[in-house]
Amino acid sequence: MIEAIFSGIVIGSIYSLVALSFSIIFATTSIVNFALGEVVMVACMVALTTIVALQWPIFAGILVTLLTVLLLSYFLQTIALKRLQRVDANTAFMLTLAAGIILNNAALLIWGDKPFPFPSLLGERILFHVGKLAVNQQGVGVILSAVVLLFLVDWFQRKTLIGKAMVATSMDREAASAVGINIHFIYTLAFAISAVLAAAAAFLIAPFTFASYYMGTDIGLKGFAAAILGSLSQGRGAIVGGILFGVAEGFVSYLFGSSARDPIIYLAFILVLMVRPTGLFGVSKWQRVA
Amino acid sequence: MKKRFLWGLGLGLSLLCAAGMAGPAVAKDILIGLDGPLSGPAASFGLDAINAVNLAVEEINAAGGIKGNKLKVIAKDSMQDPTKARANAEELVHKDGVIAFFASTLTTNNLASLEVTTKAKVLHIIAGTTSDVVCPAEPGKCNPYVFRFPILNSWQAAKLAEYAVKNLGAKAIALMYDSTGYGLDGKKNLEAGLAKLGQKTAISETFNMSDVDFTPQLQRIRDAKADAIITWTLGVQVAHIVKTMKRLGLNLPVLGSEAITEAGFRRLAGDAAEGVYIADRMASAYDSQDPKVRAFLKKWREKTKMEEKLAVPSWSVTYYDATYWLAEGLKKAGADRAKLKEALDNSSYTGVTGITYTFTPEKRNGRNGPEDVFIVQVKDGALVTPKK
Numbered sequence: 001m002i003e004a005i006f007s008g009i010v011i012g013s014i015y016s017l018v019a020l021s022f023s024i025i026f027a028t029t030s031i032v033n034f035a036l037g038e039v040v041m042v043a044c045m046v047a048l049t050t051i052v053a054l055q056w057p058i059f060a061g062i063l064v065t066l067l068t069v070l071l072l073s074y075f076l077q078t079i080a081l082k083r084l085q086r087v088d089a090n091t092a093f094m095l096t097l098a099a100g101i102i103l104n105n106a107a108l109l110i111w112g113d114k115p116f117p118f119p120s121l122l123g124e125r126i127l128f129h130v131g132k133l134a135v136n137q138q139g140v141g142v143i144l145s146a147v148v149l150l151f152l153v154d155w156f157q158r159k160t161l162i163g164k165a166m167v168a169t170s171m172d173r174e175a176a177s178a179v180g181i182n183i184h185f186i187y188t189l190a191f192a193i194s195a196v197l198a199a200a201a202a203f204l205i206a207p208f209t210f211a212s213y214y215m216g217t218d219i220g221l222k223g224f225a226a227a228i229l230g231s232l233s234q235g236r237g238a239i240v241g242g243i244l245f246g247v248a249e250g251f252v253s254y255l256f257g258s259s260a261r262d263p264i265i266y267l268a269f270i271l272v273l274m275v276r277p278t279g280l281f282g283v284s285k286w287q288r289v290a
Numbered sequence: 291m292k293k294r295f296l297w298g299l300g301l302g303l304s305l306l307c308a309a310g311m312a313g314p315a316v317a318k319d320i321l322i323g324l325d326g327p328l329s330g331p332a333a334s335f336g337l338d339a340i341n342a343v344n345l346a347v348e349e350i351n352a353a354g355g356i357k358g359n360k361l362k363v364i365a366k367d368s369m370q371d372p373t374k375a376r377a378n379a380e381e382l383v384h385k386d387g388v389i390a391f392f393a394s395t396l397t398t399n400n401l402a403s404l405e406v407t408t409k410a411k412v413l414h415i416i417a418g419t420t421s422d423v424v425c426p427a428e429p430g431k432c433n434p435y436v437f438r439f440p441i442l443n444s445w446q447a448a449k450l451a452e453y454a455v456k457n458l459g460a461k462a463i464a465l466m467y468d469s470t471g472y473g474l475d476g477k478k479n480l481e482a483g484l485a486k487l488g489q490k491t492a493i494s495e496t497f498n499m500s501d502v503d504f505t506p507q508l509q510r511i512r513d514a515k516a517d518a519i520i521t522w523t524l525g526v527q528v529a530h531i532v533k534t535m536k537r538l539g540l541n542l543p544v545l546g547s548e549a550i551t552e553a554g555f556r557r558l559a560g561d562a563a564e565g566v567y568i569a570d571r572m573a574s575a576y577d578s579q580d581p582k583v584r585a586f587l588k589k590w591r592e593k594t595k596m597e598e599k600l601a602v603p604s605w606s607v608t609y610y611d612a613t614y615w616l617a618e619g620l621k622k623a624g625a626d627r628a629k630l631k632e633a634l635d636n637s638s639y640t641g642v643t644g645i646t647y648t649f650t651p652e653k654r655n656g657r658n659g660p661e662d663v664f665i666v667q668v669k670d671g672a673l674v675t676p677k678k
Binding site for chain 1: 498500501503505507509529533537
């Protein structure tokens, strides 16, 4: 039991990164970036190519990976938002979905259909035992990195001026614009932070899942579900949603086996949303009548 | 003048015709059909197959072919689509007129093409598929146009169970199988194998192909105090399992079916694959001293550009052997479908690694039973004969 919960927290903290990634974009721009899972995948494949195949120093590999996803996100944001959101938010959703499919197929063409082993940059040694639970470097490293990143983003949003501007934009776009906040800059920033979180998630999850062109779909779906569960518009809610989702997965598969896992989890998911349509920690901002 | 020219022309032409009829037959290619997954997720199996058949065909042709006639392979891609496999078989059998047909490595595709080959009375050679249903081991139960070269899943399962109990001394065996047809079939066979040894499984754990975290299952296996794990799934999943075991500090012997002899498993699992036991259709080629095997491995590596450790020709060896066996039949019976079948219905052939395949009108599986299954072990990334 304790092992399933520990591994649930480890995986869950990666879901949290992706969930927050979804949430940051949604909160500021009202767009669900369905290409996010594929951004994680691209980050992973670029890291694999630079660090493993080309044997670049890890630092350089991380830098190139970050640059790639930042560029990719900027590109997405420019088209999805500047051009299309003015037309219709749903069109923008569709565009992110299409971008995801294109990225997925491009990756298949570039890297082929086989999964690749991805090195654990955090080490794999077992550190100590708590009862039957073997606590290993990778697990602790994943949790720590995720916590640090999540804390940083949270701090940035609450304590810095730009961060506050971001929160203000997510609360009321028109009002924020009226007080002189450059909304387009905030959008770009949201996509950039989201991309960095996605890249971090890629580095953390790939040693578990291996790197493959199809890895993005699963992590994207779970991160999105976690964000909805917590709250799509509240960063902290999304974070808790991620951890909860991971732990629930481990817990349910331990008790009922992994074939029962998805039906049970998604059933619970629906029940939660029936009771709290904006997620466990959501505020019902969307029900307000103008 | 004109008349004489026409006479001359007529005479010349008839002479030519006569020469054509009476002289030695013009060399004609003998066509062999091959269907398999040449693209898509299962492509590596199909590409191994075609590489192996081509390797044998090149050698046979270089050595003079079949009485001066060259062998030629026509390969078609059916990916994972049984309808495509059927259409390919139709085309190869009826349009191209192949003398024999190598069926896809995938069970459903194999079965889809079997109807076509049987109706057309064409040899249906199975050199990849291991599932029992395509040609059951019981005499008389298998389609008479089938000739199968690999070992069966039920044999692998029986051998793995026996190895775990007798050689590794396991008393509480855990099974881990995926939720596909392959996994469920494996579970059934493994349970039967263990029952024969008077053992019951300590615990059975299943999982989905998309799973990446096997902690819950492995934890339950630990709670059940199992002392060995037999897996029945593909390479990626076993790689996840052994990696998770390493993270959990769970140190138990792991055994697996022939599917994980493929290089991908060892590449993905890295260190964690060390020590895993695998059922294989051939003895370890890596540590073989037999010059024939070494020569074959060398040619195989040149053809596939694989490094020595990873190159395991298990899948391809049966394709290679089957092609030579077919060539021997052709030399005896000529390129006639009916005569060829008659000649091969009672045949025996010893392949490049020393494996002997025997066929009779009732016995359509070239190999004999669980005793023909070899156990190999991962050591330093290569598949070797276990030291026990």
